[in-house]
Amino acid sequence: MYQSLTYLQVALAGALVLVNGALSALLQLKLGKQLAIAAVRMVVQLLLVGLVLRFVFAHSSWFLVAGIIVIMSGLATSAAVQRPDRVYTGMWWDGLMSVVLGGWTMGLFAAFVVLREDPWYQPQTIVPLMGMILGNTLTGVSLGINHFTDSVVGERDQIEAMLSLGASRAEAARPALSKAVRTGMIPTINGMMVAGIVSLPGMMTGQLLSGIDPVEAVKYQIVVMFLIASGASLATVAAALLVYRRVFSSRHQLQGWMLRERRK
Amino acid sequence: MTDATTHAATRPPPPPLIEARNLSRRAPGQGAWLFQGISLSLHEGDQLALRGPSGAGKSVILRALALLDACDQGDVLWQNAPIEAAAVPSYRQKVIYLQQRSAMLPGSVADNLRLPFAFAASAGKSYDEAQARSWFARLGRGDDFLTKNARDLSGGEAQLVALVRALQLAPQVLLLDEATSALDAQTAASFQQLVTTWAADRPSGLDHGLSLGRALIWVTHDEKQQVSLSNRVIKIVGGRIP
Numbered sequence: 008m009y010q011s012l013t014y015l016q017v018a019l020a021g022a023l024v025l026v027n028g029a030l031s032a033l034l035q036l037k038l039g040k041q042l043a044i045a046a047v048r049m050v051v052q053l054l055l056v057g058l059v060l061r062f063v064f065a066h067s068s069w070f071l072v073a074g075i076i077v078i079m080s081g082l083a084t085s086a087a088v089q090r091p092d093r094v095y096t097g098m099w100w101d102g103l104m105s106v107v108l109g110g111w112t113m114g115l116f117a118a119f120v121v122l123r124e125d126p127w128y129q130p131q132t133i134v135p136l137m138g139m140i141l142g143n144t145l146t147g148v149s150l151g152i153n154h155f156t157d158s159v160v161g162e163r164d165q166i167e168a169m170l171s172l173g174a175s176r177a178e179a180a181r182p183a184l185s186k187a188v189r190t191g192m193i194p195t196i197n198g199m200m201v202a203g204i205v206s207l208p209g210m211m212t213g214q215l216l217s218g219i220d221p222v223e224a225v226k227y228q229i230v231v232m233f234l235i236a237s238g239a240s241l242a243t244v245a246a247a248l249l250v251y252r253r254v255f256s257s258r259h260q261l262q263g264w265m266l267r268e269r270r271k
Numbered sequence: 272m273t274d275a276t277t278h279a280a281t282r283p284p285p286p287p288l289i290e291a292r293n294l295s296r297r298a299p300g301q302g303a304w305l306f307q308g309i310s311l312s313l314h315e316g317d318q319l320a321l322r323g324p325s326g327a328g329k330s331v332i333l334r335a336l337a338l339l340d341a342c343d344q345g346d347v348l349w350q351n352a353p354i355e356a357a358a359v360p361s362y363r364q365k366v367i368y369l370q371q372r373s374a375m376l377p378g379s380v381a382d383n384l385r386l387p388f389a390f391a392a393s394a395g396k397s398y399d400e401a402q403a404r405s406w407f408a409r410l411g412r413g414d415d416f417l418t419k420n421a422r423d424l425s426g427g428e429a430q431l432v433a434l435v436r437a438l439q440l441a442p443q444v445l446l447l448d449e450a451t452s453a454l455d456a457q458t459a460a461s462f463q464q465l466v467t468t469w470a471a472d473r474p475s476g477l478d479h480g481l482s483l484g485r486a487l488i489w490v491t492h493d494e495k496q497q498v499s500l501s502n503r504v505i506k507i508v509g510g511r512i513p
Contacts, residue, residue, distance in 0.1 A: 164374035168433075171337060172440065173364035173392035259359045260341055264299035 009218045021050070064130045072128040076114070076137050080106050087145040087246075091153035093160065093266040101249035102148050109144040109242025110137065113234045121230055139210060139231055140238045143195070147239035150191040151246035156266050158183035159254055163263050176255035184247050191243030195236045202232060285482050286351040287312035288444055289366065294335055294345035305331045306510035309345070313444065315484020318470065320491060320501035328510035329490040333446045336488070337368035350481050360392035366444040371453055373433030375421035380432050383421050387440055396440065406435045409468075410461045427458035434462055438469055445469075445487040452492065463500065 024046045031038040063071045084102040088094075114137050118127045127133075159166065162183060169179040202208055203225075207215070210231055214224035254262055294309040306328035313319060321329045334340050336347060338359050346353060354362050364387070376383055381400070388398045400417070407416050410431050424432065430450065437445065445466065451459040466487065473485040489500055505512060 164370075164372075165376055167339065167370075168374040168376070169386070169390075170339065170360075171363055171368045172387040172390070172436065173360045174387070174390045175360045175392070178360075178390050256341060258338060258341065258356045259363075260339060262299075262341070 009216070021046070060130075060134060063134065067126070067128075067130055069126070069128040072130050072133055075130075075134060076111075079137060079141050080110060083110070083141040083145040084148075087148040088152070090149035091156060092269055093153075093156040094269050095156075095250070095253060095265045095267065097253060098152070101246060101253070102152070104249060105148045105151070105242045105245035106141065106144050108245045109147060109238040109240075110141045112241060113140050113144075113238035117230070117234055121234075135210070136231065136234070140234055143198075143235040143239045144242040146194060147191050147241075147243035148246040150194070151187050151243035152250055154190045155183055155187035155247040155250050156254075158186050159261070160263060160266060163261065166261055170259055170261060174259075176251075176257075176259045176261075179259070179261070180251050180255055184251060187247040188240075188244050191247070192240050195239045199232055199236060202228070208232070285315065285484070287314050287348075288317075288350060288482065288484065288486050289313040289336060290348040290351070291332075291336060292346045292348065294332070294342050294347065296331060296335060296340065296342045296344075304510055306335075306507070308511060309335075311505060311512070313486050313488065315443075315473070315482055315486055317486040317488075317503055318501045319486070319488045320504045321488060321507055322504055323507035325492075327507045329507050330448050332507065333368060333448050333488060333490055337363060337366055337446055339368060360390065364392050364440045365442055366446065367437040367440065367442040368446040369433055369437055369448065369450045371449045372426060373430055373450075375424060375429050375432065378421060379417065380419050380421055380424070381417040383432055384417075384436050384439060387436065393440070399439065403435060403439060406438065406465065407431075409465060410435075427454045430454055431458065431462060431465075434465060438465070443483065443485050447487060447489045447491075449490055449492065467500070 024042065027042050028039055030036070031042060059075070063075055080103065084099060084106050087106065088098050088102040091098075114133065117136055117140075118124070118133060122132060124132055159180075166179045166183070170176070203211075208228050208231070211224045211228040214227060215221060254265055256262055290312045291309055295307045296305045297303065298305055309332055311319075321332065323329055331340065335342050338347060338354065348354070349362055349365070376386055381403075384403050385398045387393055388396060403417065404414060407413075412428075412431070421429070421432070430453070434450070447466070451462050454462060470485055470487055474483045476483060487500075491500075
């Protein structure tokens with residue numbers, strides 16, 4: 008059954024970072040400093056999240072839940088737009104709209120159609136659920152933006168050849184759009200393919216650790232997988248379409264100059 | 272500059288096919304003008320050469336006439352009328368821009384020829400394989416050329432396919448941006464021959480009050496080509512018509 012951990016037990020696990028440190032020193036990887044920063048960051052971030060969530064769970068109120076979801080969406084957007092190789096003006100807003108469309112639609116669907124808990128904003132359910140949905144949505148957004156902008160830059164000559172022969176912007180962008188959406192959906196499909204085989208999904212693991220019946224945990228996990236899959240797909244399509252509307256003008260012109268290489 | 276010199280003096284000249292009014296464009300994100308204050312008219316029968324040193328702005332002007340780039344100032348008119356956003360694709364089938372190395376799309380030569388007929392702007396037009404064969408025969412290419420993979424074409428062959436891909440849409444204006452400069456002499460001659468035939472074979476009369484006439488603009492560094500293919504020359508210096 009569920010076992011509460013003492014801080015001593017946590018510290019024992021934390022000592023394992025010394026194994027990484029020793030390896031870094033032994034193999035002269037020069038990762039010691041980064042490792043120390045990463046370990047401290049992880050501990051501080053998670054403890055803070057724990058405290059915030061304890062507060063939110065204790066004060067079960069819809070505006071606290073909504074506030075936390077807004078903050079999570081902003082953070083997911085910032086993470087999503089940091090990954091693509093190219094940047095453009097307005098990218099953060101496109102990212103946010105895609106995250107909101109993919110993530111919030113699925114969150115609302117889960118709350119009002121699938122789970123129907125009372126109250127609907129039950130923080131113990133909604134917050135972790137949105138965390139998982141938004142985490143996957145951000146991957147979809149960054150893949151959608153990255154692959155679409157890659158195709159537009161890499162296939163610029165073909166796109167302009169089509170435009171020169173009378174293609175509308177939608178017709179000229181279609182191959183790049185399909186490619187971007189396809190590539191954006193592949194991680195989701197792969198995730199569903201291997202779910203439960205290669206590793207147990209995080210949420211299911213959590214539920215098993217807290218003593219829930221495995222079949223009950225699996226049912227929850229199936230719901231989550233479908234929410235994640237649809238959320239990520241919606242977000243990928245939205246992101247690719249939003250970039251498309253910026254890069255192709257209403258006069259059917261490709262404005263590839265808007266896309267700048269990210270300074271590494 | 273005078274535009275009507277080649278037209279009969281006895282009756283008013285028909286409206287120009289293309290008219291550029293005071294076109295100016297800055298480099299994106301920078302302040303420098305790529306070209307400024309370009310006004311020119313292209314009438315049916317015109318074979319206009321744009322001449323000038325490299326970097327003078329000839330190619331960007333040609334792209335602006337094809338509406339491929341947005342201008343900061345000025346207008347491009349088609350037969351005296353402004354071109355609405357929704358009409359841009361069909362304008363680009365009347366006014367086709369061909370660059371130095373035209374891109375081929377995945378698939379065979381025939382796939383590349385069929386491609387533009389899938390666009391909404393091609394409604395009412397259909398792919399005519401017999402016509403394509405006869406053009407390629409004139410260019411010294413056999414029937415099996417149509418089944419060749421576009422990836423396996425040489426630069427010169429790709430340029431010939433690009434020309435036929437454009438001509439089958441029955442354009443009224445060709446904008447040729449150093450379209451033969453990467454070709455060997457023989458291929459360039461075939462290309463030029465087909466362009467000349469197309470230009471001479473112009474349907475006469477009006478359709479819904481609009482001219483069906485043909486015209487072309489060359490951007491070329493080849494002086495011989497300028498003499499043999501053009502009946503008007505415009506010099507471009509530093510993005511302006513001096």
